[in-house]
Amino acid sequence: MAMVDLAPFGFDDEQEQMWLRPLAEDRFEVCCIPFRVYGMALGDAVRLHGGRFVENVVASSGRxxxxxxxxxxxxxxxxxxxxxxxxxxxxxxxxxxxxxxxxxxxxxxxxxxxxxxxxxxxxxxxxxxxxxxxxxxxxxxxxxxxx
CATH class of the missing domain: 3.30.70 (Alpha-Beta Plaits)
Known part of the structure; x- marks a missing residue:
């Protein structure tokens, strides 16, 4: 699991929890459907910052x-x-x-x-x-x- 800080999306002091599955190297697959995060979907590959927060989307699943x-x-x-x-x-x-x-x-x-x-x-x-x-x-x- 990792968190996404929702401040960039207009929800100050809130975070959304993301369920992730490890992929190769430092990538993880999103295993849930985001409710408040923009620009992310089920199956996307993401990279983490500090092992706790999603830093960026590195590959789109097309969903x-x-x-x-x-x-x-x-x-x-x-x-x-x-x-x-x-x-x-x-x-x-x-x-x-x-x-x-x-x-x-x-x-x-x-x-x-x-x-x-x-x-x-x-x-x-x-x-x-x-x-x-x-x-x-x-x-x-x-x-x-x-x-």
Missing amino acids: LVFRVFFAEPRPPVTGGDSRDALREAISSGGFLAEWSGDRHVAVDIPEGADPSRLFSSVEQEVQNESAFWEWAHSEPFRNALAK
């Missing part, structure tokens, strides 16, 4: 991370709470996903996979501003060590 955050208060079920539709789209599409509570999900998108059903499942809530989505690669990976 992407699609993240959705559902706002509070939740709309009434008749108003279209799309979390169940998103869970179904994740399951039927064979995607891997990790939830943080019931409002924040990170979905692994393998290279070449079609995520359109994921988008469709939350589209109405995004338009109503009761859900927000982003790609983890909308910003490059940065670390606080490079200041």
Whole structure:
């Protein structure tokens, strides 16, 4: 395991824990789906600083991370709470996903996979501003060590 300092991504004094698997030399493979880190995905190869913090991404796996955050208060079920539709789209599409509570999900998108059903499942809530989505690669990976 290693940590990523989230300050470069707007989360001062916070860190995200990454599960890693040793590779050759001083590289490690990311074995989890990042929730708040930008520019990193499942399967990427990273290098550590001091054995504890991710210093940089040295090789991309070609995977992407699609993240959705559902706002509070939740709309009434008749108003279209799309979390169940998103869970179904994740399951039927064979995607891997990790939830943080019931409002924040990170979905692994393998290279070449079609995520359109994921988008469709939350589209109405995004338009109503009761859900927000982003790609983890909308910003490059940065670390606080490079200041």
